[in-house]
Amino acid sequence: MTAPPQPRPPEPQADPAAAALHRDPAAGPTEGPSRVPAGGPLGGLHAPTLAEDGVLRPTHVEVNLDTLASNLRAIQARVGPGVGVMPVLKANAYGHGLVPVARRMEAEGAVALSVAYLEEGLMLRRAGLRCPVLVLGGVVGEQIPLFIQNDLQITASSVSKLNAVEDCARALGRRAQVHLKIDTGMERVGVHWYSAGPLLERSVQCQNIDVIGIYSHLANSDSADPTPTETQRARFLEALRFYEQRSLPTPLRHLANSGAILQHPDCALDLVRPGILLYGVRPDPSVPLTVPVRPALRWSSRVVYFKVVPAGAPVSYGSTWAPAQDTRVVTVPVGYGDGYFRSMSGNAQVLLGGARRPVVGRICMDQLMVDIDQSSAYNGDEVVLLGEDEAGNHITAEDLADWAGTIAYEVLTNINTRVPRVYSGEAP
Ligand SMILES: Cc1ncc(COP(=O)(O)O)c(C=O)c1O
Numbered sequence: 233m234t235a236p237p238q239p240r241p242p243e244p245q246a247d248p249a250a251a252a253l254h255r256d257p258a259a260g261p262t263e264g265p266s267r268v269p270a271g272g273p274l275g276g277l278h279a280p281t282l283a284e285d286g287v288l289r290p291t292h293v294e295v296n297l298d299t300l301a302s303n304l305r306a307i308q309a310r311v312g313p314g315v316g317v318m319p320v321l322k323a324n325a326y327g328h329g330l331v332p333v334a335r336r337m338e339a340e341g342a343v344a345l346s347v348a349y350l351e352e353g354l355m356l357r358r359a360g361l362r363c364p365v366l367v368l369g370g371v372v373g374e375q376i377p378l379f380i381q382n383d384l385q386i387t388a389s390s391v392s393k394l395n396a397v398e399d400c401a402r403a404l405g406r407r408a409q410v411h412l413k414i415d416t417g418m419e420r421v422g423v424h425w426y427s428a429g430p431l432l433e434r435s436v437q438c439q440n441i442d443v444i445g446i447y448s449h450l451a452n453s454d455s456a457d458p459t460p461t462e463t464q465r466a467r468f469l470e471a472l473r474f475y476e477q478r479s480l481p482t483p484l485r486h487l488a489n490s491g492a493i494l495q496h497p498d499c500a501l502d503l504v505r506p507g508i509l510l511y512g513v514r515p516d517p518s519v520p521l522t523v524p525v526r527p528a529l530r531w532s533s534r535v536v537y538f539k540v541v542p543a544g545a546p547v548s549y550g551s552t553w554a555p556a557q558d559t560r561v562v563t564v565p566v567g568y569g570d571g572y573f574r575s576m577s578g579n580a581q582v583l584l585g586g587a588r589r590p591v592v593g594r595i596c597m598d599q600l601m602v603d604i605d606q607s608s609a610y611n612g613d614e615v616v617l618l619g620e621d622e623a624g625n626h627i628t629a630e631d632l633a634d635w636a637g638t639i640a641y642e643v644l645t646n647i648n649t650r651v652p653r654v655y656s657g658e659a660p
Pocket of ligand 1: 320368449488489490491505506507508509515
Protein backbone atom coordinates (compact mmCIF):
# COMPACT_ATOMS: atom_id res chain seq x y z
CA MET A 233 0.00 0.00 0.00
CA THR A 234 1.29 3.48 -0.84
CA ALA A 235 2.23 5.65 2.13
CA PRO A 236 0.56 9.07 2.31
CA PRO A 237 2.89 12.02 1.76
CA GLN A 238 4.22 14.05 4.63
CA PRO A 239 2.47 17.35 5.36
CA ARG A 240 4.46 20.43 4.40
CA PRO A 241 4.19 23.97 5.72
CA PRO A 242 2.16 26.35 3.51
CA GLU A 243 4.16 28.21 0.87
CA PRO A 244 4.43 32.03 0.79
CA GLN A 245 2.44 33.33 -1.84
CA ALA A 246 7.43 56.16 -37.44
CA ASP A 247 6.76 54.74 -40.46
CA PRO A 248 4.52 55.66 -43.47
CA ALA A 249 1.78 53.28 -42.50
CA ALA A 250 1.55 55.04 -39.13
CA ALA A 251 0.88 58.39 -40.70
CA ALA A 252 -1.77 57.01 -43.01
CA LEU A 253 -3.52 55.11 -40.25
CA HIS A 254 -3.59 57.84 -37.70
CA ARG A 255 -6.45 60.19 -37.25
CA ASP A 256 -6.71 63.40 -35.34
CA PRO A 257 -7.48 62.39 -31.76
CA ALA A 258 -9.66 65.47 -31.49
CA ALA A 259 -12.18 63.53 -33.52
CA GLY A 260 -11.84 60.66 -31.06
CA PRO A 261 -14.37 58.69 -29.09
CA THR A 262 -17.44 60.39 -27.78
CA GLU A 263 -17.02 58.72 -24.40
CA GLY A 264 -14.14 59.89 -22.27
CA PRO A 265 -11.42 57.37 -21.54
CA SER A 266 -12.04 55.22 -18.50
CA ARG A 267 -8.77 53.58 -17.60
CA VAL A 268 -8.73 50.02 -16.40
CA PRO A 269 -5.60 48.98 -14.49
CA ALA A 270 -3.18 47.41 -16.96
CA GLY A 271 -2.46 44.60 -14.56
CA GLY A 272 -6.14 44.05 -13.88
CA PRO A 273 -6.77 40.38 -13.35
CA LEU A 274 -9.01 40.01 -16.35
CA GLY A 275 -7.55 42.63 -18.57
CA GLY A 276 -10.47 44.92 -17.81
CA LEU A 277 -12.77 42.47 -19.48
CA HIS A 278 -14.70 40.67 -16.92
CA ALA A 279 -16.59 40.66 -13.71
CA PRO A 280 -16.01 39.57 -10.14
CA THR A 281 -13.04 37.49 -9.15
CA LEU A 282 -11.39 36.86 -5.86
CA ALA A 283 -8.20 38.20 -7.42
CA GLU A 284 -9.67 41.67 -6.92
CA ASP A 285 -9.59 41.03 -3.18
CA GLY A 286 -5.99 39.89 -3.36
CA VAL A 287 -6.88 36.19 -3.26
CA LEU A 288 -5.87 34.48 -6.45
CA ARG A 289 -7.59 31.37 -7.67
CA PRO A 290 -5.05 28.57 -7.72
CA THR A 291 -5.74 28.39 -11.44
CA HIS A 292 -4.50 31.38 -13.36
CA VAL A 293 -2.81 32.52 -16.53
CA GLU A 294 0.43 34.53 -16.49
CA VAL A 295 1.11 36.71 -19.49
CA ASN A 296 4.55 38.18 -20.05
CA LEU A 297 4.05 41.55 -21.76
CA ASP A 298 7.78 41.93 -22.36
CA THR A 299 7.73 38.73 -24.40
CA LEU A 300 4.85 40.07 -26.49
CA ALA A 301 6.77 43.30 -27.05
CA SER A 302 9.84 41.36 -28.10
CA ASN A 303 7.69 39.27 -30.49
CA LEU A 304 6.33 42.47 -32.02
CA ARG A 305 9.87 43.73 -32.57
CA ALA A 306 10.92 40.40 -34.12
CA ILE A 307 8.00 40.60 -36.55
CA GLN A 308 8.85 44.21 -37.37
CA ALA A 309 12.45 43.18 -38.04
CA ARG A 310 11.25 40.38 -40.32
CA VAL A 311 9.07 42.63 -42.50
CA GLY A 312 11.45 45.58 -42.48
CA PRO A 313 11.07 49.22 -41.48
CA GLY A 314 8.88 50.27 -44.42
CA VAL A 315 6.06 47.89 -43.49
CA GLY A 316 3.60 48.57 -40.68
CA VAL A 317 2.68 45.90 -38.14
CA MET A 318 -0.93 45.78 -37.00
CA PRO A 319 -1.31 43.23 -34.17
CA VAL A 320 -4.50 41.18 -34.25
CA LEU A 321 -6.07 41.32 -30.79
CA LYS A 322 -9.40 39.66 -31.42
CA ALA A 323 -10.86 37.05 -29.05
CA ASN A 324 -9.39 38.66 -25.94
CA ALA A 325 -6.00 38.99 -27.65
CA TYR A 326 -5.99 35.26 -28.38
CA GLY A 327 -6.73 34.64 -24.69
CA HIS A 328 -3.96 36.92 -23.40
CA GLY A 329 -6.25 39.78 -22.30
CA LEU A 330 -7.39 42.47 -24.72
CA VAL A 331 -6.72 45.70 -22.89
CA PRO A 332 -3.32 45.03 -21.28
CA VAL A 333 -1.98 43.60 -24.51
CA ALA A 334 -3.39 46.51 -26.52
CA ARG A 335 -1.82 49.04 -24.16
CA ARG A 336 1.56 47.43 -24.47
CA MET A 337 1.31 47.17 -28.26
CA GLU A 338 0.31 50.81 -28.47
CA ALA A 339 3.22 51.77 -26.21
CA GLU A 340 5.58 49.73 -28.39
CA GLY A 341 4.56 51.78 -31.40
CA ALA A 342 2.29 49.38 -33.30
CA VAL A 343 0.86 51.50 -36.13
CA ALA A 344 -2.67 50.21 -35.51
CA LEU A 345 -4.54 47.42 -33.77
CA SER A 346 -7.17 45.13 -35.18
CA VAL A 347 -10.03 43.21 -33.62
CA ALA A 348 -12.87 41.10 -35.00
CA TYR A 349 -15.93 42.78 -33.57
CA LEU A 350 -17.26 46.25 -32.89
CA GLU A 351 -17.59 45.39 -29.19
CA GLU A 352 -13.89 44.63 -28.97
CA GLY A 353 -13.11 47.98 -30.56
CA LEU A 354 -15.42 49.71 -28.09
CA MET A 355 -13.66 48.01 -25.18
CA LEU A 356 -10.38 49.47 -26.39
CA ARG A 357 -11.84 52.96 -26.71
CA ARG A 358 -13.51 52.74 -23.29
CA ALA A 359 -10.19 51.68 -21.80
CA GLY A 360 -8.68 54.87 -23.20
CA LEU A 361 -6.75 53.57 -26.20
CA ARG A 362 -6.53 56.19 -28.92
CA CYS A 363 -4.54 54.44 -31.64
CA PRO A 364 -6.14 53.42 -34.96
CA VAL A 365 -8.29 50.31 -34.56
CA LEU A 366 -9.57 48.30 -37.50
CA VAL A 367 -12.55 46.00 -36.99
CA LEU A 368 -11.94 43.08 -39.32
CA GLY A 369 -15.36 41.46 -39.20
CA GLY A 370 -18.50 42.13 -41.18
CA VAL A 371 -20.83 44.91 -40.12
CA VAL A 372 -24.60 45.29 -39.81
CA GLY A 373 -26.25 48.64 -40.48
CA GLU A 374 -27.18 49.63 -36.91
CA GLN A 375 -23.54 49.36 -35.86
CA ILE A 376 -22.26 52.00 -38.25
CA PRO A 377 -22.91 55.09 -36.07
CA LEU A 378 -20.99 53.50 -33.19
CA PHE A 379 -18.03 52.89 -35.45
CA ILE A 380 -17.95 56.47 -36.59
CA GLN A 381 -18.59 58.02 -33.18
CA ASN A 382 -15.81 55.94 -31.65
CA ASP A 383 -13.31 56.45 -34.42
CA LEU A 384 -13.17 52.75 -35.28
CA GLN A 385 -12.16 51.75 -38.79
CA ILE A 386 -14.79 49.81 -40.71
CA THR A 387 -14.33 46.90 -43.08
CA ALA A 388 -16.46 47.64 -46.15
CA SER A 389 -17.07 44.79 -48.51
CA SER A 390 -19.92 45.92 -50.77
CA VAL A 391 -21.22 49.05 -52.46
CA SER A 392 -24.34 49.00 -50.29
CA LYS A 393 -22.25 48.90 -47.08
CA LEU A 394 -20.13 51.72 -48.35
CA ASN A 395 -23.24 53.76 -49.15
CA ALA A 396 -24.63 53.11 -45.69
CA VAL A 397 -21.35 54.30 -44.14
CA GLU A 398 -21.29 57.38 -46.38
CA ASP A 399 -24.91 58.28 -45.46
CA CYS A 400 -24.28 57.75 -41.76
CA ALA A 401 -21.09 59.82 -41.77
CA ARG A 402 -22.87 62.65 -43.56
CA ALA A 403 -25.77 62.55 -41.08
CA LEU A 404 -23.34 62.63 -38.14
CA GLY A 405 -21.25 65.37 -39.68
CA ARG A 406 -18.09 63.28 -39.25
CA ARG A 407 -15.73 61.40 -41.50
CA ALA A 408 -15.73 57.61 -41.51
CA GLN A 409 -12.59 55.54 -41.93
CA VAL A 410 -12.80 52.44 -44.04
CA HIS A 411 -10.71 49.53 -45.27
CA LEU A 412 -12.04 47.81 -48.41
CA LYS A 413 -12.12 44.02 -48.28
CA ILE A 414 -11.36 41.99 -51.37
CA ASP A 415 -12.01 38.26 -51.47
CA THR A 416 -9.23 36.48 -53.32
CA GLY A 417 -9.99 32.91 -52.31
CA MET A 418 -11.35 32.72 -48.76
CA GLU A 419 -15.07 33.08 -49.60
CA ARG A 420 -15.80 34.64 -46.22
CA VAL A 421 -16.17 38.44 -46.27
CA GLY A 422 -15.21 40.62 -49.20
CA VAL A 423 -16.08 41.45 -52.77
CA HIS A 424 -14.58 39.01 -55.29
CA TRP A 425 -11.37 40.28 -56.84
CA TYR A 426 -12.86 39.93 -60.33
CA SER A 427 -15.82 42.15 -59.50
CA ALA A 428 -14.17 44.67 -57.15
CA GLY A 429 -14.39 47.53 -59.69
CA PRO A 430 -17.74 49.05 -58.62
CA LEU A 431 -16.75 49.02 -54.91
CA LEU A 432 -13.45 50.70 -55.60
CA GLU A 433 -15.10 53.17 -58.00
CA ARG A 434 -17.72 54.11 -55.42
CA SER A 435 -15.10 54.40 -52.66
CA VAL A 436 -13.21 57.10 -54.52
CA GLN A 437 -16.42 59.09 -55.01
CA CYS A 438 -17.54 59.11 -51.37
CA GLN A 439 -17.32 62.56 -49.82
CA ASN A 440 -17.46 61.54 -46.16
CA ILE A 441 -15.21 58.50 -46.14
CA ASP A 442 -11.44 58.19 -45.89
CA VAL A 443 -10.32 54.95 -47.50
CA ILE A 444 -7.40 54.06 -45.27
CA GLY A 445 -6.67 50.56 -46.49
CA ILE A 446 -7.56 47.77 -48.83
CA TYR A 447 -7.04 44.16 -47.87
CA SER A 448 -7.59 40.49 -48.42
CA HIS A 449 -7.17 37.39 -46.27
CA LEU A 450 -5.11 34.31 -47.05
CA ALA A 451 -6.67 30.88 -46.64
CA ASN A 452 -3.55 28.71 -46.94
CA SER A 453 -0.51 30.72 -45.91
CA ASP A 454 0.45 28.05 -43.36
CA SER A 455 0.51 25.34 -46.02
CA ALA A 456 3.68 23.74 -47.37
CA ASP A 457 2.28 24.36 -50.86
CA PRO A 458 2.89 28.00 -51.82
CA THR A 459 0.60 27.93 -54.87
CA PRO A 460 -2.73 28.98 -53.29
CA THR A 461 -1.05 31.92 -51.54
CA GLU A 462 0.73 33.00 -54.71
CA THR A 463 -2.60 32.84 -56.53
CA GLN A 464 -4.34 34.94 -53.88
CA ARG A 465 -1.54 37.50 -53.92
CA ALA A 466 -1.71 37.77 -57.73
CA ARG A 467 -5.49 38.23 -57.60
CA PHE A 468 -5.13 40.95 -54.97
CA LEU A 469 -2.54 42.82 -57.02
CA GLU A 470 -4.80 42.50 -60.03
CA ALA A 471 -7.65 44.21 -58.17
CA LEU A 472 -5.23 46.95 -57.04
CA ARG A 473 -4.43 47.86 -60.65
CA PHE A 474 -7.61 49.94 -60.45
CA TYR A 475 -5.62 52.69 -58.72
CA GLU A 476 -2.65 52.54 -61.04
CA GLN A 477 -4.87 52.66 -64.12
CA ARG A 478 -6.54 55.84 -62.86
CA SER A 479 -3.37 57.35 -61.41
CA LEU A 480 -5.02 57.41 -58.00
CA PRO A 481 -3.12 56.92 -54.75
CA THR A 482 -3.42 53.35 -53.50
CA PRO A 483 -4.67 52.94 -49.92
CA LEU A 484 -2.56 50.84 -47.54
CA ARG A 485 -2.42 47.32 -48.93
CA HIS A 486 -2.49 44.44 -46.47
CA LEU A 487 -2.64 40.72 -46.95
CA ALA A 488 -0.21 38.88 -44.67
CA ASN A 489 -1.27 36.93 -41.61
CA SER A 490 1.16 34.87 -39.50
CA GLY A 491 1.66 32.12 -42.06
CA ALA A 492 2.55 34.65 -44.74
CA ILE A 493 4.92 36.55 -42.44
CA LEU A 494 6.70 33.27 -41.79
CA GLN A 495 6.64 31.82 -45.31
CA HIS A 496 5.78 34.48 -47.89
CA PRO A 497 7.76 37.70 -47.38
CA ASP A 498 6.46 39.09 -50.69
CA CYS A 499 2.97 39.28 -49.17
CA ALA A 500 4.04 41.92 -46.63
CA LEU A 501 3.06 44.88 -48.90
CA ASP A 502 2.35 47.97 -46.73
CA LEU A 503 1.02 46.43 -43.53
CA VAL A 504 0.97 42.96 -41.94
CA ARG A 505 -1.63 41.49 -39.57
CA PRO A 506 0.04 39.02 -37.20
CA GLY A 507 -2.22 37.12 -34.85
CA ILE A 508 -0.94 33.83 -33.49
CA LEU A 509 2.70 34.70 -34.26
CA LEU A 510 2.56 37.73 -31.98
CA TYR A 511 1.71 35.30 -29.18
CA GLY A 512 4.76 33.19 -30.01
CA VAL A 513 2.94 30.30 -31.61
CA ARG A 514 3.05 29.03 -35.20
CA PRO A 515 -0.15 28.80 -37.24
CA ASP A 516 0.65 25.15 -37.79
CA PRO A 517 3.39 22.98 -36.26
CA SER A 518 4.68 22.20 -39.76
CA VAL A 519 5.51 25.84 -40.58
CA PRO A 520 9.19 26.72 -40.12
CA LEU A 521 9.64 29.33 -37.40
CA THR A 522 11.51 31.96 -39.42
CA VAL A 523 10.89 34.69 -36.83
CA PRO A 524 12.36 34.37 -33.31
CA VAL A 525 9.18 34.66 -31.25
CA ARG A 526 8.40 32.98 -27.94
CA PRO A 527 5.15 32.01 -26.20
CA ALA A 528 4.05 34.61 -23.68
CA LEU A 529 1.35 32.71 -21.82
CA ARG A 530 1.65 30.25 -18.97
CA TRP A 531 -1.38 28.49 -17.50
CA SER A 532 -1.05 26.79 -14.14
CA SER A 533 -2.99 25.53 -11.17
CA ARG A 534 -2.20 23.86 -7.86
CA VAL A 535 -2.87 20.58 -6.16
CA VAL A 536 -5.92 20.81 -3.88
CA TYR A 537 -6.37 17.17 -2.96
CA PHE A 538 -4.36 13.97 -2.69
CA LYS A 539 -5.55 10.41 -2.41
CA VAL A 540 -4.48 6.85 -2.99
CA VAL A 541 -6.75 5.17 -5.52
CA PRO A 542 -6.90 1.42 -5.04
CA ALA A 543 -6.31 -0.89 -7.99
CA GLY A 544 -9.48 -1.20 -10.08
CA ALA A 545 -11.26 1.83 -8.54
CA PRO A 546 -12.54 4.00 -11.39
CA VAL A 547 -11.80 7.73 -11.44
CA SER A 548 -14.29 10.44 -12.48
CA TYR A 549 -17.55 10.48 -14.45
CA GLY A 550 -18.38 7.49 -16.55
CA SER A 551 -15.72 5.39 -14.79
CA THR A 552 -13.60 5.34 -17.94
CA TRP A 553 -10.25 4.78 -16.22
CA ALA A 554 -9.05 2.79 -13.23
CA PRO A 555 -5.49 2.05 -12.12
CA ALA A 556 -4.08 -1.43 -12.58
CA GLN A 557 -2.42 -1.13 -9.18
CA ASP A 558 -2.75 1.21 -6.21
CA THR A 559 -1.64 4.65 -7.29
CA ARG A 560 -1.46 8.20 -6.03
CA VAL A 561 -3.86 10.65 -7.64
CA VAL A 562 -4.14 14.39 -7.09
CA THR A 563 -7.05 16.66 -7.89
CA VAL A 564 -6.48 19.99 -9.61
CA PRO A 565 -9.13 22.77 -9.69
CA VAL A 566 -9.39 23.36 -13.42
CA GLY A 567 -11.71 21.86 -15.98
CA TYR A 568 -13.57 22.33 -19.21
CA GLY A 569 -15.48 25.24 -17.65
CA ASP A 570 -12.14 27.04 -17.70
CA GLY A 571 -11.40 26.02 -21.26
CA TYR A 572 -9.39 22.88 -20.52
CA PHE A 573 -11.04 20.76 -23.19
CA ARG A 574 -12.98 17.71 -22.02
CA SER A 575 -12.07 16.09 -25.32
CA MET A 576 -8.48 15.82 -24.02
CA SER A 577 -9.61 13.21 -21.45
CA GLY A 578 -7.39 10.17 -21.83
CA ASN A 579 -4.67 12.12 -23.69
CA ALA A 580 -3.75 15.18 -21.66
CA GLN A 581 -0.65 15.59 -19.52
CA VAL A 582 0.45 18.21 -17.00
CA LEU A 583 3.79 19.11 -15.45
CA LEU A 584 3.95 18.27 -11.78
CA GLY A 585 7.01 17.70 -9.61
CA GLY A 586 9.36 18.18 -12.57
CA ALA A 587 7.76 15.53 -14.78
CA ARG A 588 4.93 15.05 -17.24
CA ARG A 589 2.03 13.26 -15.59
CA PRO A 590 -1.16 11.93 -17.22
CA VAL A 591 -4.58 13.39 -16.58
CA VAL A 592 -6.76 10.38 -15.78
CA GLY A 593 -10.49 9.78 -16.10
CA ARG A 594 -12.82 12.33 -17.61
CA ILE A 595 -12.00 16.00 -17.24
CA CYS A 596 -14.80 17.59 -15.19
CA MET A 597 -16.16 21.12 -15.48
CA ASP A 598 -14.02 22.49 -12.65
CA GLN A 599 -11.61 19.73 -11.71
CA LEU A 600 -9.34 17.09 -13.13
CA MET A 601 -7.34 14.23 -11.69
CA VAL A 602 -3.67 13.46 -12.29
CA ASP A 603 -1.95 10.13 -11.76
CA ILE A 604 1.38 10.72 -10.04
CA ASP A 605 2.13 7.04 -9.66
CA GLN A 606 4.39 6.47 -6.65
CA SER A 607 5.81 10.01 -6.55
CA SER A 608 4.98 12.65 -3.97
CA ALA A 609 2.83 15.74 -4.26
CA TYR A 610 1.58 18.16 -1.65
CA ASN A 611 -1.38 20.42 -1.31
CA GLY A 612 -0.53 23.67 -3.07
CA ASP A 613 2.10 22.20 -5.41
CA GLU A 614 2.12 23.91 -8.77
CA VAL A 615 0.64 22.08 -11.76
CA VAL A 616 1.59 23.51 -15.14
CA LEU A 617 -1.12 23.03 -17.77
CA LEU A 618 0.56 25.09 -20.51
CA GLY A 619 4.04 26.58 -20.48
CA GLU A 620 7.30 25.82 -18.71
CA ASP A 621 7.93 24.36 -15.25
CA GLU A 622 10.83 25.13 -12.93
CA ALA A 623 12.80 22.20 -14.34
CA GLY A 624 12.56 23.63 -17.87
CA ASN A 625 9.99 21.09 -19.13
CA HIS A 626 7.38 22.44 -21.56
CA ILE A 627 3.82 21.84 -22.54
CA THR A 628 2.91 23.87 -25.61
CA ALA A 629 -0.37 25.11 -27.03
CA GLU A 630 0.40 22.75 -29.90
CA ASP A 631 0.54 19.81 -27.43
CA LEU A 632 -2.88 20.70 -26.05
CA ALA A 633 -4.22 21.15 -29.57
CA ASP A 634 -2.94 17.72 -30.49
CA TRP A 635 -4.59 16.09 -27.44
CA ALA A 636 -7.87 17.88 -28.11
CA GLY A 637 -7.86 17.32 -31.86
CA THR A 638 -7.88 21.04 -32.58
CA ILE A 639 -5.49 23.91 -33.35
CA ALA A 640 -3.40 26.10 -31.06
CA TYR A 641 -5.65 29.08 -31.89
CA GLU A 642 -8.60 27.36 -30.24
CA VAL A 643 -6.56 26.30 -27.22
CA LEU A 644 -5.54 29.90 -26.50
CA THR A 645 -8.82 31.62 -27.29
CA ASN A 646 -10.76 29.02 -25.34
CA ILE A 647 -9.19 29.81 -21.96
CA ASN A 648 -12.23 31.13 -20.19
CA THR A 649 -12.38 34.65 -18.79
CA ARG A 650 -13.08 33.18 -15.33
CA VAL A 651 -9.39 32.23 -15.26
CA PRO A 652 -7.61 35.30 -13.85
CA ARG A 653 -4.86 36.79 -16.00
CA VAL A 654 -1.84 38.19 -14.23
CA TYR A 655 0.76 40.23 -16.05
CA SER A 656 4.49 40.46 -15.80
CA GLY A 657 6.72 42.82 -17.69
CA GLU A 658 6.30 46.51 -18.12
CA ALA A 659 2.62 47.51 -18.27
CA PRO A 660 2.13 51.04 -19.57
C1 LIG B 1 -8.60 39.15 -41.42
C2 LIG B 1 -7.58 38.54 -40.52
N1 LIG B 1 -6.32 38.96 -40.57
C3 LIG B 1 -5.35 38.43 -39.79
C4 LIG B 1 -5.64 37.40 -38.91
C5 LIG B 1 -4.52 36.82 -38.08
O1 LIG B 1 -4.32 35.49 -38.45
P1 LIG B 1 -3.12 34.68 -37.77
O2 LIG B 1 -3.50 34.50 -36.35
O3 LIG B 1 -3.07 33.41 -38.52
O4 LIG B 1 -1.92 35.52 -37.92
C6 LIG B 1 -6.94 36.91 -38.84
C7 LIG B 1 -7.27 35.80 -37.94
O5 LIG B 1 -7.84 34.83 -38.31
C8 LIG B 1 -7.94 37.50 -39.66
O6 LIG B 1 -9.20 37.07 -39.62
